[in-house]
Amino acid sequence: MVRKQIALTEQGAQWLEENREQVEMIEExxxxxxxGAALRQNPQxxxxxxxxxxxxDLHVNQSDISDAQIKKIIAVIDRAAFDITQLD
Structure with a gap:
């Protein structure tokens, strides 16, 4: 079976250019x-x-949380990310 050839129209290219920032966010x-999908292959x-x-979700989205608590959570996440980069 031969795949149907498709091409980007001039209008489509213009739309992509006008919405470049949004397209890049979607790509990211x-x-x-x-x-994430690759990581979730390991059950643990x-x-x-x-x-x-x-x-x-429980602590940030479903409860009242102060700016100080948010800063602490961010610090914990940053420390965990740093610790992971230090693994051999």
């Missing part, structure tokens, strides 16, 4: 999802990531 979200990693998301 897609890339992030691809990385999936459990840990799901737990992390649930705790963040």
């Amino acid at each position: 979200r897609i890339k992030a999802r691809c990385v 990693m999936k459990r840990a990531l799901d737990n992390f998301k649930a705790v963040l």
Whole structure:
């Protein structure tokens, strides 16, 4: 079976150019999802990531949280990211 050839129209190219910032944001979200999908192949990693998301949702999205608490959460996440970069 031969695939149908498609091409970007001049109008489509113009729309993409006018919406470049939005398109780039969408592309970044897609890339992030691809990385996340690969990580979730490991059941223990999936459990840990799901737990992390649930705790963040509970404390950040579903409760009153102060700016000081948000700063503490951000610091914890930054420390965890740094610690991961230091693994051999």
